[in-house]
Amino acid sequence: xxxxxxxxxxxxxxxxxxxxxxxxxxxxxxxxxxxxxxxxxxxxxxxxxxxxxxxxxxxxxxxxxxxxxxxxxxxxxxxxxxxxxxxxxxx
Amino acid sequence: xxxxxxxxxxxxxxxxxxxxxxxxxxxxxxxxxxxxxxxxxxxxxxxxxxxxxxxxxxxxxxxxxxxxxxxxxxxxxxxxxxxxxxxxxxxxxxxxxxxxxxxxxxxxxxxxxxxxxxxxxxxxxxxxxxxxxxxxxxxxxxxxxxxxxxxxxxxxxxxxxxxxxxxxxxxxxxxxxxxxxxxxxxxxxxxxxxxxxxxxxxxxxxxxxxxxxxxxxxxxxxxxxxxxxxxxxxxxxxxxxxxxxxxxxxxxxxxxxxxxxxxxxxx
Numbered sequence: 355x356x357x358x359x360x361x362x363x364x365x366x367x368x369x370x371x372x373x374x375x376x377x378x379x380x381x382x383x384x385x386x387x388x389x390x391x392x393x394x395x396x397x398x399x400x401x402x403x404x405x406x407x408x409x410x411x412x413x414x415x416x417x418x419x420x421x422x423x424x425x426x427x428x429x430x431x432x433x434x435x436x437x438x439x440x441x442x443x444x445x
Numbered sequence: 446x447x448x449x450x451x452x453x454x455x456x457x458x459x460x461x462x463x464x465x466x467x468x469x470x471x472x473x474x475x476x477x478x479x480x481x482x483x484x485x486x487x488x489x490x491x492x493x494x495x496x497x498x499x500x501x502x503x504x505x506x507x508x509x510x511x512x513x514x515x516x517x518x519x520x521x522x523x524x525x526x527x528x529x530x531x532x533x534x535x536x537x538x539x540x541x542x543x544x545x546x547x548x549x550x551x552x553x554x555x556x557x558x559x560x561x562x563x564x565x566x567x568x569x570x571x572x573x574x575x576x577x578x579x580x581x582x583x584x585x586x587x588x589x590x591x592x593x594x595x596x597x598x599x600x601x602x603x604x605x606x607x608x609x610x611x612x613x614x615x616x617x618x619x620x621x622x623x624x625x626x627x628x629x630x631x632x633x634x635x636x637x638x639x640x641x642x643x644x645x646x647x648x649x650x651x652x653x654x655x656x657x658x659x660x661x662x663x664x665x666x667x668x669x670x671x672x673x674x675x676x677x678x679x680x681x682x683x684x685x686x687x688x689x690x691x692x693x694x695x696x697x698x699x700x701x702x703x704x705x706x707x708x709x710x711x712x
Contacts, residue, residue, distance in 0.1 A: 367628030372592050373635045379592075380599050380639065 381418045385425040392416055399429055408434040448556040451563050452581035456597030458568030460589045461618040466565035467495045472665040472682030474529035478560040484534035485577040486567035487542055493533045497661020507535035510547045516554055540572040545579030552580035584613035590620055590631040614645035621650045622695040646681035649673050649695055
């Protein structure tokens with residue numbers, strides 16, 4: 355968006371929206387992975403991880419990522435840990 | 446002679462494949478080449494009307510394949526060009542009347558006497574598409590600057606690579622420079638960014654294309670009022686011949702506000 359449109363509080367131009375939407379849909383098309391399948395994979399991952407580690411299922415993100423050479427599945431699973439330190443067990 | 450087979454395809458229907466085929470064939474013929482256009486859209490014959498040859502059809506592609514006539518008999522000569530021919534599609538049959546190997550046989554015979562064989566592919570990715578692509582040496586993918594057409598073009602590029610016919614070269618058809626300037630249409634760069642294939646032509650939206658279709662005279666030939674589309678098609682023909690032709694600048698003449706915008710976004 356240019357300065358003038360931002361001044362007027364305008365919406366993003368439809369051409370830019372079209373490009374972003376296309377890029378998203380093509381990531382799924384090219385890998386032949388539907389958004390629904392991605393959800394299922396995410397649920398499966400949460401189930402496996404949650405057996406061993408404390409996680410908040412709402413913070414788990416599973417996405418497809420495309421570069422020129424390859425598509426990759428990227429999962430972000432933040433752990434529930436205070437200060438990033440191991441909690442000491444004091445007897 | 447060893448003619449080259451060029452298939453024009455798109456995935457999505459209605460993006461202008463038939464118009465592009467008619468104009469590429471015509472423009473190559475205008476450069477003095479021997480050209481035959483084949484309508485591979487069996488059951489939905491249309492290239493004949495766009496080229497203005499519908500009244501002269503006796504035999505069609507399926508007649509050739511099923512042996513009811515010789516290849517020469519199905520080739521309709523366009524009298525306005527020295528060496529331009531059309532092999533029309535059958536209207537009362539379907540895609541299954543032709544197989545990929547039939548197309549290879551027909552094209553191998555045509556290669557003997559033609560410089561170019563231009564095939565108009567039907568929409569879709571099924572049998573008709575495979576028929577059209579089977580004999581090709583080169584593929585031209587037609588798309589419009591719209592999400593649906595670009596998505597389908599991407600799918601076609603994937604299929605072409607799988608068939609080892611890819612990646613093909615791209616024609617962006619129906620570009621509206623004013624809408625691109627306004628930011629309300631995918632730009633040439635946007636489309637190329639997404640599809641990552643070589644560009645071979647940009648055809649601006651132009652009323653003269655429809656007017657020429659109405660009359661059955663491809664715009665490359667009629668050149669209505671120095672139409673920009675006519676020039677764009679003739680440039681594509683030259684690029685197909687291996688020449689380097691600069692792309693016509695399609696940025697609209699800018700008003701004061703636009704210039705102001707550009708100035709601010711640069712600084």
